[in-house]
Amino acid sequence: MQIAQQTAEEHAKSLGSYISEGANLAKDLGNRGPVRFDKSGKLEEEILEAYWRTGFYVFEGVIEQSEIDSLRVEMADLLDRAPVDNGSTVDKKGRPAFGEEFARPTFYLVEPLSDPWGGTEILNGRHPTKMNEPAPSTRVNEKVVFIMNGMCQTMPSGLCLYGHPDLLGIAASINGDDFVPYNDATFVKQPGVGGSVSWHQDGVTHWKSPDWDQGIHGFNFQVQLYDTSARSCLWVVPGTHKLGKIDIKRRLSESSDSELMPGAVPLACKAGDVTVVNRQALHGSFANTSNDLRISLTFGFHRRKSVIGARGALSESTDAVYDEARVFERSKVIGYAINARAETYPEESRFDYLPMRGHQEELSVNEDNWEKTIKDYNLNDLSI
Numbered sequence: 001m002q003i004a005q006q007t008a009e010e011h012a013k014s015l016g017s018y019i020s021e022g023a024n025l026a027k028d029l030g031n032r033g034p035v036r037f038d039k040s041g042k043l044e045e046e047i048l049e050a051y052w053r054t055g056f057y058v059f060e061g062v063i064e065q066s067e068i069d070s071l072r073v074e075m076a077d078l079l080d081r082a083p084v085d086n087g088s089t090v091d092k093k094g095r096p097a098f099g100e101e102f103a104r105p106t107f108y109l110v111e112p113l114s115d116p117w118g119g120t121e122i123l124n125g126r127h128p129t130k131m132n133e134p135a136p137s138t139r140v141n142e143k144v145v146f147i148m149n150g151m152c153q154t155m156p157s158g159l160c161l162y163g164h165p166d167l168l169g170i171a172a173s174i175n176g177d178d179f180v181p182y183n184d185a186t187f188v189k190q191p192g193v194g195g196s197v198s199w200h201q202d203g204v205t206h207w208k209s210p211d212w213d214q215g216i217h218g219f220n221f222q223v224q225l226y227d228t229s230a231r232s233c234l235w236v237v238p239g240t241h242k243l244g245k246i247d248i249k250r251r252l253s254e255s256s257d258s259e260l261m262p263g264a265v266p267l268a269c270k271a272g273d274v275t276v277v278n279r280q281a282l283h284g285s286f287a288n289t290s291n292d293l294r295i296s297l298t299f300g301f302h303r304r305k306s307v308i309g310a311r312g313a314l315s316e317s318t319d320a321v322y323d324e325a326r327v328f329e330r331s332k333v334i335g336y337a338i339n340a341r342a343e344t345y346p347e348e349s350r351f352d353y354l355p356m357r358g359h360q361e362e363l364s365v366n367e368d369n370w371e372k373t374i375k376d377y378n379l380n381d382l383s384i
């Protein structure tokens with residue numbers, strides 16, 4: 001017998017008690033608050049302890065409102081100029097769509113309220129189960145933007161954010177001073193239509209490594225441009241980054257519902273909050289049947305030793321080998337972003353990025369360096 005598709009209203013209702021249970025579990029975890037560094041410039045021990053214990057941390061009020069405003073304005077412009085579908089070259093007003101000059105597509109669109117990856121082999125098959133795909137409450141004929149790639153080349157404010165001293169200080173505290181980049185992807189979950197991200201662990205390459213530990217696959221930041229609630233935010237199962245590769249289907253079979261993962265907690269945020277989520281933690285997000293607009297600028301960092309010599313995975317070809325040259329090339333984006341940020345925020349102290357010491361001046365902000373270092377930088381992403 002075929003099960004009738006849920007309506008958006010039914011879906012929103014089905015989350016009710018799960019949300020109260022999750023919010024209850026979250027409040028005792030002790031992994032939320034402002035960012036604090038010690039005298040040596042590293043995260044306070046208490047914060048690091050909470051991150052390594054739970055697998056995530058919500059840093060409150062990290063990004064100033066004026067910076068959030070700039071990001072919102074540029075993001076809204078990009079969304080207005082998005083193609084009408086994947087592969088299309090025109091936007092909804094018939095103009096040439098944004099981003100045609102970049103080698104990798106800027107936008108990825110999906111059907112409203114759909115789960116594009118659950119139960120498929122896409123992205124190394126890391127999303128084994130399917131989320132509920134409710135019917136939108138108003139008929140929507142168009143696909144909706146779900147992900148935007150390449151924030152350092154598509155938005156001057158995105159490039160500046162990439163050089164934010166507090167964010168880079170957090171990365172150095174977790175992954176070491178020689179930390180290296182991973183990739184970036186902005187998740188766009190528009191109210192009533194945004195798609196879901198099925199339960200998964202991000203890392204795909206190092207599960208059987210003899211050096212495996214809780215930090216080997218790095219972490220992702222999410223910078224939140226708008227206030228989000230438990231209905232629209234990312235959910236994480238605390239402590240799962242320590243467990244190795246998880247049998248996600250089995251865990252979910254213990255739930256009374258096909259998408260409500262037992263033990264997960266919501267990472268609800270205010271605009272300007274920044275979450276750090278370990279890439280081994282089990283996480284996902286539901287179809288956005290709420291009234292919230294969630295835009296999460298997501299970008300990650302690795303330990304250098306996890307990446308050097310590793311082979312391509314996820315969106316990178318398995319033929320790719322992350323040698324010193326590739327890692328250096330991709331790391332230059334951080335150096336360039338630090339210089340770009342210093343021009344926009346001259347009063348702020350600059351982050352001193354170890355791998356670019358001695359090269360920082362070569363990365364001065366100009367057209368030539370932009371073409372060489374920033375344009376199509378994401379062809380050198382370091383996915384593991």
Ligand SMILES: O=C(O)CCC(=O)C(=O)O
Nearest residue numbers: 187197202220234285298
């Ligand atoms: O923000 C989301 O909804 C999904 C994010 C995610 O799955 C990831 O960053 O790996």
